[in-house]
Amino acid sequence: MKHILSVLVENKPGVLARVAGLFSRRGFNIDSLAVGITENPDVSRMTITVDAEEHPIEQVTKQLHKLINVIKITDLDAEKTVARELALLKVKSDAKTRAEVMQLAKIFRAQILDVSRKTITIEITGTFEKIDALEQLLQPHGVVEIVRTGRIAIERGEK
Amino acid sequence: MKGSEAIIESLKAAGVEVVFGLPGGMVIPLYDALYDSDLKHFLVRHEQGAAHMADGYARATGRTGVCIATSGPGATNLVTGIANAYMDSTPMVAITGQARSDLIGTDAFQEADITGITEPIVKHSYLIKNPNDISRIFKEAFYIASTGRPGPVLIDIPADMQLAEIDYRPAGKIDLPGYKPTLKGHKKQIISAAKAIAAAEKPVFYAGGGMIIAGAEKELLAIAKLMKIPVTTTLMGLGCFPEDNDLSLGMLGMHGTGYANYAVTHSDLLIGVGARFDDRVTGKLETFARHAKKIHIDMDPAEISKNIAIDIPIVGDAKDVLAGILAELKAMKREPKKTAPWLDQVIAWKKKHPLHYKDEKGSIMPQFVIEEVNRITKSNAILCTDVGQHQMWSALFYTHTKPRHWISSGGLGTMGFGFPAAIGAKVGCPDKTVIDIAGDGSFQMNIQELATAVCYDIPVVVCILNNGFLGMVRQWQELFWSKRYSETAISCQPDFAAVAEAYGALGMTITKKKDVGDAIRTAIKSKRPAVLDFRVKPEENVFPMVPAGKSIDEMIGGHKT
Ligand SMILES: Cc1ncc(C[n+]2csc(CCOP(=O)(O)OP(=O)(O)O)c2C)c(N)n1
Ligand SMILES: [Mg+2]
Numbered sequence: 161m162k163h164i165l166s167v168l169v170e171n172k173p174g175v176l177a178r179v180a181g182l183f184s185r186r187g188f189n190i191d192s193l194a195v196g197i198t199e200n201p202d203v204s205r206m207t208i209t210v211d212a213e214e215h216p217i218e219q220v221t222k223q224l225h226k227l228i229n230v231i232k233i234t235d236l237d238a239e240k241t242v243a244r245e246l247a248l249l250k251v252k253s254d255a256k257t258r259a260e261v262m263q264l265a266k267i268f269r270a271q272i273l274d275v276s277r278k279t280i281t282i283e284i285t286g287t288f289e290k291i292d293a294l295e296q297l298l299q300p301h302g303v304v305e306i307v308r309t310g311r312i313a314i315e316r317g318e319k
Numbered sequence: 320m321k322g323s324e325a326i327i328e329s330l331k332a333a334g335v336e337v338v339f340g341l342p343g344g345m346v347i348p349l350y351d352a353l354y355d356s357d358l359k360h361f362l363v364r365h366e367q368g369a370a371h372m373a374d375g376y377a378r379a380t381g382r383t384g385v386c387i388a389t390s391g392p393g394a395t396n397l398v399t400g401i402a403n404a405y406m407d408s409t410p411m412v413a414i415t416g417q418a419r420s421d422l423i424g425t426d427a428f429q430e431a432d433i434t435g436i437t438e439p440i441v442k443h444s445y446l447i448k449n450p451n452d453i454s455r456i457f458k459e460a461f462y463i464a465s466t467g468r469p470g471p472v473l474i475d476i477p478a479d480m481q482l483a484e485i486d487y488r489p490a491g492k493i494d495l496p497g498y499k500p501t502l503k504g505h506k507k508q509i510i511s512a513a514k515a516i517a518a519a520e521k522p523v524f525y526a527g528g529g530m531i532i533a534g535a536e537k538e539l540l541a542i543a544k545l546m547k548i549p550v551t552t553t554l555m556g557l558g559c560f561p562e563d564n565d566l567s568l569g570m571l572g573m574h575g576t577g578y579a580n581y582a583v584t585h586s587d588l589l590i591g592v593g594a595r596f597d598d599r600v601t602g603k604l605e606t607f608a609r610h611a612k613k614i615h616i617d618m619d620p621a622e623i624s625k626n627i628a629i630d631i632p633i634v635g636d637a638k639d640v641l642a643g644i645l646a647e648l649k650a651m652k653r654e655p656k657k658t659a660p661w662l663d664q665v666i667a668w669k670k671k672h673p674l675h676y677k678d679e680k681g682s683i684m685p686q687f688v689i690e691e692v693n694r695i696t697k698s699n700a701i702l703c704t705d706v707g708q709h710q711m712w713s714a715l716f717y718t719h720t721k722p723r724h725w726i727s728s729g730g731l732g733t734m735g736f737g738f739p740a741a742i743g744a745k746v747g748c749p750d751k752t753v754i755d756i757a758g759d760g761s762f763q764m765n766i767q768e769l770a771t772a773v774c775y776d777i778p779v780v781v782c783i784l785n786n787g788f789l790g791m792v793r794q795w796q797e798l799f800w801s802k803r804y805s806e807t808a809i810s811c812q813p814d815f816a817a818v819a820e821a822y823g824a825l826g827m828t829i830t831k832k833k834d835v836g837d838a839i840r841t842a843i844k845s846k847r848p849a850v851l852d853f854r855v856k857p858e859e860n861v862f863p864m865v866p867a868g869k870s871i872d873e874m875i876g877g878h879k880t
Contacts, residue, residue, distance in 0.1 A: 170497060171448065174434065181438055222621035228443040228463060231497040 162191070163217050164243060164313045167206040167224065168232040171197065175229045180205060182227065186220050188212060192310030196250075203231065207312045236313050243313035246283065247291045248273070252302035253280045261301060268294045281282060322450040323352035323481040326414070329457030330358060330509055332489060333412075335385050335735035337361065337376065337746055339369035344429060345416030348481035361746065361775055364767040366393050368739040370400020374409045375740030378726045379701055380747035381534070383410040383465045390416040391429030394475075395436065399733060401471045402440040406730025407555060408532060410469035412460050420448060420477040434475050439551070442470030450483035454535045458490035467500030468619040469532060500618065504635035504643055511631050512590070512614045512640075513647035519588035519612075521661040522548045525571065525600075528555030528729065529593015529609025529618060529637050531722045536560065538641035539592065545648060549665050551579040553594050555729040557719040563698075568665070569674070572600040574711040574867045577672030578875055580865070582665055583608050586874040591615040593637045596626040597730070606870040616640045672863075674715055682856040683832050685709060685784045689716040691835050692754055692782060694845070700752040701726060701744050705737035705761030707791040709784040711861040713756045724751075735764025741779040752780070752843055759785040762808055769822035772848035780842045781850045783815055786857045794860050798875070828852045 169175045176195060183190050191209040192302060198205050210217070221233050236243075251259045254277065261280050270284035284294055288311060295303060320328075326349055330338070337359045342350040353360055363369040373384030382713040384404075388397050394415040404411045418427040434444045443463050445456045453476075460472040516522060524543060530536065530552075536559050543550050543566050550560040551568040560567055572578035583589060589611040596601070596615075601607040604626060615622070615629040616637055621631040633640050676686045689712050691699070697720040703726040704710040710727055719725050726744055728736040741755035762783055772779060787810040795802050816826030825847045829838045835853065842849035862876030 173448070174438075174444075177435070178438060185439055219621065219625060225622060226442075226619070228495060248722045 161212065161214070163210050163212055164236040164238070164241065164311060165208045165210065165221065166234045166236055166313060167208060167230060169204050169206060170229040170231060171202050171204045172229050175204070176206075178227050178229070179208075179224065181209065182223055183208070183220065184296060186216070186223060188216070188220055192308070194310040194312045209311050218318070226232070234315075236315065240316050242316060243287060243311050244285055245288055245309055245311045246285045247306060247308040249282045249284065249298060249306050250275050250294065250304040250313055251280050251282065251298045252278060254278055257301055261298065264294065264297055270294065320485060320487040321352065321481065322476075322483045322485055323348040324489045325450070325453040325485060325525065326457070326476070326481065327352045327356045327358065328487060329490070330385065331356075332454070333383070333457060333461040335383070338385040338387055339363055339372040339376075339743065340437070341366055341369060341389070341393065343393045343416060345390035345418060345478045346387060346481070347609050348478065349387070349414070349421060349476070355531035361771060363739070364770050365765065366396035367400050367735065367766050368768040368771065370397045370411070370413065371403065371736050371739035372746070372830065373411050373413075374400060374404045374736075375703060375726050375743030376747040377411055377743075378740070379723055379744035379751075379785065381723065382747070383412055383461055383742065385412050385414065387414045389429070390418055390433070391431045394433040398437060403728055403731045403733045403736060404471040405440040405442070407728065408469050408528060409471065410465040411471040413471055413473045415473065415475045415578050416481075417446065417475045417477040419479045421479070423477065434473060437473050441473050444473040444475065446475045447477065447480045450480045450485045453485070453489040453640050455479070458664035459493055459495060461540060462493050463495070463498065465717045467498070468529075471634055472655070501620070501634045502636045502639060504616070504640035504810070505707055506643070508633045508641040509640060509649055512633060513644045513651065514541060515588055515612060515614060515631060516542070516546055516548070516590065516644065517648060517651055517653055520657055521586045522546070522588040522590060522655065522658065523568070523582050524548055524550040524560075524590055525553070525583065525585040525591045525594055526550060526556045527553040527561050527592065527594025529628030530556050531591060531593075533618070533637035534720050534722065535592070535638035535641050538638055538645055540564075542645050542648065545645070546653075546664055548583055548590070549662070551575070551583060553597070553600055553729070554714055554727060556594060557714060557725040558722045561720040562718045563720055565743065570714050570872065573602065574715070574861050574863070574866075575871065576715070577863050578665060578668035580863075580871040580874060581668045581672070583611075584597055585664075586611045586872070589613050591617070592641065593617060597623045600644070601626065602865045602869055602871040614634065651864055663789055676859070679856060683829065683835060683853055685786065685855040685859055686712050686716045686851075687832065688782060688784060688835055688853050688855065689713055692756070693717045694752065695836060696752055700724070700754045701741075701748060702725065703737045703741035703744060703753065703755040703756075705757045706732045706734045707758040707761060707789070708756045708786070708794060708859070708861045709756050709790070711791075712784070715721045734758070734761040738762060738779070738781060739765050739768050741781070742768060742777050745777050745779050755779055755781045757781050757783045759783055759787065759812060759815075760789045762815070766818065769819060769824055769848065769850070773823040776848075778846045778848055780839070782839070783850065783852050784855050785812070785815070785852050786855050786859065787812065788857060791861070797858070797860070798864070815850055815852040825849035826852070828854065830854045
């Protein structure tokens with residue numbers, strides 16, 4: 161099962177290495193990891209997506225809590241969470257296929273960032289699944305490169 | 320003030336009196352400041368020794384141990400000692416020199432990324448990048464090392480930070496938003512635990528090293544007596560419950576007593592306190608205490624339900640939680656006789672499966688040496704050990720009655736720990752008799768610290784149970800590998816007594832059973848560092864033993880025949 165952990169950390173040197181190291185030591189693969197500062201510049205948020213069973217995720221969050229610079233961990237409930245990811249896709253496309261690719265992008269509300277003679281670069285924001293879907297559709301044209309940010313997520317509602 | 324002087328000030332502010340270490344290029348400024356200070360520094364012969372001394376000092380006194388090493392190889396020599404302290408939750412602050420901050424990352428001379436290397440084996444670490452942070456970082460480091468579940472904290476200090484001129488200000492209030500150990504147990508959980516204890520017919524306490532750290536022995540004894548509950552301890556918990564009390568079951572687990580393992584297996588309530596359900600204790604997890612409801616009291620929430628599902632978890636300081644449970648129990652109406660049949664059963668097991676060994680004519684039995692140490696010191700010594708068979712015999716055949724009188728490497732099982740740890744313990748408790756039970760293999764891993772013991776006149780008595788083998792490994796080979804003694808015979812030994820004498824210590828070789836007691840008495844009386852080389856029976860085994868992966872009631876050996 162996929163978990164999205166939202167981890168508030170003190171913005172101190174070595175924090176990223178400690179957190180990432182802990183996951184690998186306890187046998188977890190991190191699917192994605194996004195880090196950025198929060199409304200408080202001394203505090204950063206890490207959004208970590210991992211694939212894990214219920215029991216080990218509890219153990220790893222407890223171990224994470226023991227890191228001195230970790231302030232708060234929330235295992236986000238998928239139902240009550242909005243998760244987004246941003247991806248940049250460079251797709252092979254020339255004059256013949258350009259219209260079709262742009263049409264696809266439009267359906268997905270993606271932006272065209274750059275067009276060259278042989279490629280189109282698209283920016284898409286959305287759920288993990290939406291980005292996957294667009295990528296699938298573009299595959300037949302030839303995807304030259306994909307850059308994804310990894311998921312970030314926030315809880316719905318007032319909290 | 321220089322950064323290096325700020326370090327000394329910070330150490331003093333933390334109440335540090337002694338440090339163990341060895342200088343090098345990247346800590347010369349620190350050692351220069353030390354030169355003028357009244358901190359007592361013990362110069363070791365290998366940095367691993369410094370870390371273990373700090374560890375032994377901490378375990379004996381409850382205070383935070385401090386060790387210092389230079390950058391690069393000095394720092395990496397500390398690694399085993401730091402890992403050892405981490406596994407056994409010893410409060411320790413390790414200070415390392417580092418290459419100049421502008422050279423970090425360039426593979427400078429004697430640069431090693433020690434914060435990176437030690438990342439998985441420290442409670443926390445710091446690399447000082449601004450000399451004005453020194454006082455704050457030291458204050459935090461000592462606070463983190465000694466509170467909650469204690470552990471080692473590393474402070475890596477580039478040489479230029481030590482040299483920098485700063486405006487020293489004592490550290491202000493500690494502000495660690497991510498570090499708030501839970502001390503007080505949850506009231507509702509405490510009540511549930513008390514109810515479960517009152518209702519149990521076959522309860523057993525399973526007490527570990529956390530009991531010693533918390534200093535909760537009085538509370539444990541009070542509950543055990545009040546409710547007539549037998550108590551078994553882990554290797555780390557030895558001394559938290561007096562073994563001369565009828566309710567004591569001694570140690571449990573792989574080399575536990577038969578009666579402790581049977582009692583745990585047949586219990587209907589297991590009360591774990593400051594113990595972590597380690598595989599050396601539980602054996603096969605699926606069958607461990609399989610009939611028992613489980614209470615687990617621990618400072619570290621991550622230990623709860625880590626290996627075994629717990630019915631009543633209580634996070635908090637063992638002393639606080641046990642005091643709470645005791646108060647609840649006292650307030651409750653109880654049927655006093657409820658555990659009587661259980662205690663009868665326990666007594667029957669004790670009678671049927673006592674610890675024993677077969678005396679052999681013409682040999683010194685290793686267990687006998689431990690019994691003699693026990694008798695001569697009246698169970699009053701601080702007993703340190705290395706790792707191996709001699710460690711298990713020390714755990715089993717000595718009567719452990721007091722906390723902080725048993726110092727042994729539990730979690731990491733570090734050969735070479737015992738002797739430097741004993742030196743550290745003696746430094747911390749100069750009025751105590753300190754005995755190190757050593758293996759002939761283990762002792763050679765830090766034998767160089769004889770120089771330290773002699774130089775500073777630290778009279779610890781090393782009793783080598785010299786069996787000519789890496790005995791514990793040999794035992795496994797004998798029992799499970801068809802006696803194929805691959806690389807475990809170490810009969811090519813130095814003359815330990817002569818080595819000791821060469822260092823300036825007292826050395827004795829003992830080959831006859833009748834001389835054992837006298838040798839121990841002479842060594843203790845000499846008030847000198849002493850090494851007693853007991854030539855014990857070479858192929859004696861530690862029994863009972865639970866083979867790896869078996870249930871703890873499936874012991875082999877140790878049954879009286
Ligand atoms: C540093 C280290 N290396 C290897 C081991 C593996 N080991 C565990 S017990 C043991 C034998 C120890 O021999 P000795 O000190 O003579 O003790 P004995 O078992 O003979 O009493 C060994 C090699 C260890 N625990 N620590
Ligand atoms: Mg040996």
